[in-house]
Amino acid sequence: MAHGKWNLRPLLPVEVIDIVTLWHTYRVPIIITTFTILIIFRTILHLRVPRVKVSDTPPLSPKLPAEKEKAPLEEKFVAEKVPRRIVGGLKKRKSSEDEVVLACQNIQVIVFFSSLTTTTEKRAKVFADELAQSTKEFAKSTSAIFLEPQLLDLSYIDYDDYFITPPKADANTQYFYLLLIPTYNIDTVLDSFLEHLQETHNDFRIDTAPLSPLLGYSVFGFGDREGWPTEEEGFCSQARDVDKWLAKLTARKRAFPLGMGDSKVDAAERLREWMEGVEDVLGHIATTGGLGEGVIGSGDAVESDVEDLDDEEDEVLFEEQKVAQRKTKVQKKDVLNDVEDIGNTLNLTPADPSEPLELDFTTYNKKARSTPTPVIKEMVPKNSPTYNSLTKQGYSIVGSHSGVKICRWTKSALRGRGSCYKYSFYGIASHQCMETTPSLSCSNKCVFCWRHGTNPVGTTWRWKVDPPELIFDGVKAGHYQKIKMMRGVPGVRAERFAEAMRIRHCALSLVGEPIFYPHINEFTAMLHKEHISSFLVCNAQHPDQLRTLKPVTQLYVSIDASTRESLRKIDRPLHRDFWERFQECLQILREKRFQQRTVFRLTLVKGFNIEDEAEGYADLIEKSLPCFVEIKGVTYCGTSSSAGAGLTMQNVPFYEEVCAFVEALNASLSKRGLEYGIAAEHAHSCCILIASNRFKMEGKWHTRIDYEKFFQCLESGKSFTPEDYMGPETPEWATWGNGGFDPRDERVDRKGRPKILPGEAVGKVKVGKEDEAGE
Numbered sequence: 001m002a003h004g005k006w007n008l009r010p011l012l013p014v015e016v017i018d019i020v021t022l023w024h025t026y027r028v029p030i031i032i033t034t035f036t037i038l039i040i041f042r043t044i045l046h047l048r049v050p051r052v053k054v055s056d057t058p059p060l061s062p063k064l065p066a067e068k069e070k071a072p073l074e075e076k077f078v079a080e081k082v083p084r085r086i087v088g089g090l091k092k093r094k095s096s097e098d099e100v101v102l103a104c105q106n107i108q109v110i111v112f113f114s115s116l117t118t119t120t121e122k123r124a125k126v127f128a129d130e131l132a133q134s135t136k137e138f139a140k141s142t143s144a145i146f147l148e149p150q151l152l153d154l155s156y157i158d159y160d161d162y163f164i165t166p167p168k169a170d171a172n173t174q175y176f177y178l179l180l181i182p183t184y185n186i187d188t189v190l191d192s193f194l195e196h197l198q199e200t201h202n203d204f205r206i207d208t209a210p211l212s213p214l215l216g217y218s219v220f221g222f223g224d225r226e227g228w229p230t231e232e233e234g235f236c237s238q239a240r241d242v243d244k245w246l247a248k249l250t251a252r253k254r255a256f257p258l259g260m261g262d263s264k265v266d267a268a269e270r271l272r273e274w275m276e277g278v279e280d281v282l283g284h285i286a287t288t289g290g291l292g293e294g295v296i297g298s299g300d301a302v303e304s305d306v307e308d309l310d311d312e313e314d315e316v317l318f319e320e321q322k323v324a325q326r327k328t329k330v331q332k333k334d335v336l337n338d339v340e341d342i343g344n345t346l347n348l349t350p351a352d353p354s355e356p357l358e359l360d361f362t363t364y365n366k367k368a369r370s371t372p373t374p375v376i377k378e379m380v381p382k383n384s385p386t387y388n389s390l391t392k393q394g395y396s397i398v399g400s401h402s403g404v405k406i407c408r409w410t411k412s413a414l415r416g417r418g419s420c421y422k423y424s425f426y427g428i429a430s431h432q433c434m435e436t437t438p439s440l441s442c443s444n445k446c447v448f449c450w451r452h453g454t455n456p457v458g459t460t461w462r463w464k465v466d467p468p469e470l471i472f473d474g475v476k477a478g479h480y481q482k483i484k485m486m487r488g489v490p491g492v493r494a495e496r497f498a499e500a501m502r503i504r505h506c507a508l509s510l511v512g513e514p515i516f517y518p519h520i521n522e523f524t525a526m527l528h529k530e531h532i533s534s535f536l537v538c539n540a541q542h543p544d545q546l547r548t549l550k551p552v553t554q555l556y557v558s559i560d561a562s563t564r565e566s567l568r569k570i571d572r573p574l575h576r577d578f579w580e581r582f583q584e585c586l587q588i589l590r591e592k593r594f595q596q597r598t599v600f601r602l603t604l605v606k607g608f609n610i611e612d613e614a615e616g617y618a619d620l621i622e623k624s625l626p627c628f629v630e631i632k633g634v635t636y637c638g639t640s641s642s643a644g645a646g647l648t649m650q651n652v653p654f655y656e657e658v659c660a661f662v663e664a665l666n667a668s669l670s671k672r673g674l675e676y677g678i679a680a681e682h683a684h685s686c687c688i689l690i691a692s693n694r695f696k697m698e699g700k701w702h703t704r705i706d707y708e709k710f711f712q713c714l715e716s717g718k719s720f721t722p723e724d725y726m727g728p729e730t731p732e733w734a735t736w737g738n739g740g741f742d743p744r745d746e747r748v749d750r751k752g753r754p755k756i757l758p759g760e761a762v763g764k765v766k767v768g769k770e771d772e773a774g775e
Ligand SMILES: *[C@@H]1O[C@H](CO)[C@@H](O)[C@H](O)[C@H]1NC(C)=O
Pocket: 663, 666, 667, 670, 676, 677, 678, 736
């Protein structure tokens, strides 16, 4: 009689039996009907409301009035029913975007300023005049009409007219706010302005984002580094607060990063940069009617106090894991069919996909000469599982076999939060560095590789070849597009954003094997022609291609083990003669060491290649005499593909273990009379640099590169040596024993809180989840 206790009144036994009998008789149809109704309801909802995507080009054409009326109702309804995932580019509000599309004919830019000493006022006037000129230019090429920019002093306006809702002059006009904000340490109009913004946001009677109908906004701050040297100490603090509140009030319509300039030093230059960026965005609005695609970055209650990008990374990693898990489930069938099709045609399906394929395609190709020529396939065809998985991981696929991705250090540097070790060692600023590969295919399946077994592998090029021009233009476009998406992200600095719009370095080291691409020399020549430096990483499995490779700025060979057996275990190479190929590549590198900077890259994996291998590595260094040896602790991707290879967090060495290994290696090199020393370190990425004494002058290391000199040398047509483009002294903070964190950058932990300084507890750091970042 358990049913009885659910009713207020005790049921008579007969009644209970009746209900129970009824339920038992009809439960199946009842359950089925309920489910059907629910599913139909859900489907209807789904069909009626298109998914919100951040799109670059919302059409300017006005919508039908009927649609206009319907939209907000649905929006509300769905908002209640469907939990939202706030990830990356997903919009918080869509109604405002709809309005942009609906009525964008006249664009009114308002320049607000505050000025005690009239300095900002003068600047604002000049600024508004120049803006008027350039917006007139846009009007010529688009249908949008820019009204004469208005210049308003925050001291004389009624905030309620502009900062509760945008002005409602007429339905055809939309507003774009620019704010020029000086910094004061006394009570001024700015304090009441900030208070107004805060109150509006917190007023329960008002929508929390009443300014969302704005087309966008951007703030520029004037500061004084003499009084307030850093942001923590108050540099441009009021501009930063205004930016923060406007992000909330506009529901993340930051059109361009907050600009900041020092009134006594670089304000004019920074303002110009910022203005160019703002004009760019206005041009974009004029042609498309909206801010365009982008990570609309702020507006959350905790904005700028939280490393929200890292959350985004976590999300991505999470996706990767799912993909990887799915992959393993179908691995035998899927991976082999999809990307190792030749192996399949030969019916050589290895029992365990984690074992190296005992198959040499080179041999196969020769034997196969007599058979009819096979149809040439694309390496990564659109919408193939590989394509989808790589795009999910954040790659833009260019053509059919190249890819580009922006790494987390690029994002970090854009936000003034430090570059990867390549900055400490070689002077490469991460926000000006593009990571790309012209070949997504590789001939190894290294246990620590972050591509998670999703990209194609093979030992010879057997796919359609894209022309180098197509790849070059495509990867640049892909890179710039991804940078532009960072425009609205909180903390991105206008200055670094502007610098990032000019690629200066290219790391050919993403996934895959760049020298696999048949036109690799043409590709690097294109980089060099635009004065983009080239760091090329190869896996020491392709001696023929390595031999014919023309000089690059820095040529890497990945050295993942010192013996045949451990190399087989860790790289899981596809070539049967992998050890011979490896040895031959070392020899070639030795020959190249006076033509370009040659580098060994050692990735340490605990339990695989650290223990007792220092001597072995010293042998290899003796054989090849590279200019530099980079030693890096492996980073753990937490995917099943690495787990499948028996890799866990246990295999990630502590930084102090990496240090101990490097010291042992250094000692073992000097025992052999080889002139090397420990030059630099970047504890944050668990990376240490051993350098040849060729790069030491008067007791000081010169591991950095003079990039302009490199291009001069190349263009001279004469032969040159790495010493010819040796850069300035390695900065003190980057040298061995000092941690390697650029003191100009703000140190933050994953939650965006200030971090302990170098030296403290750094040895305890295990670098955990990390993507390809400065690998
Ligand atoms: C590396 O080895 C050289 C030569 O023995 C030695 O002078 C130097 O102190 C060593 N460096 C470190 C950091 O131990």
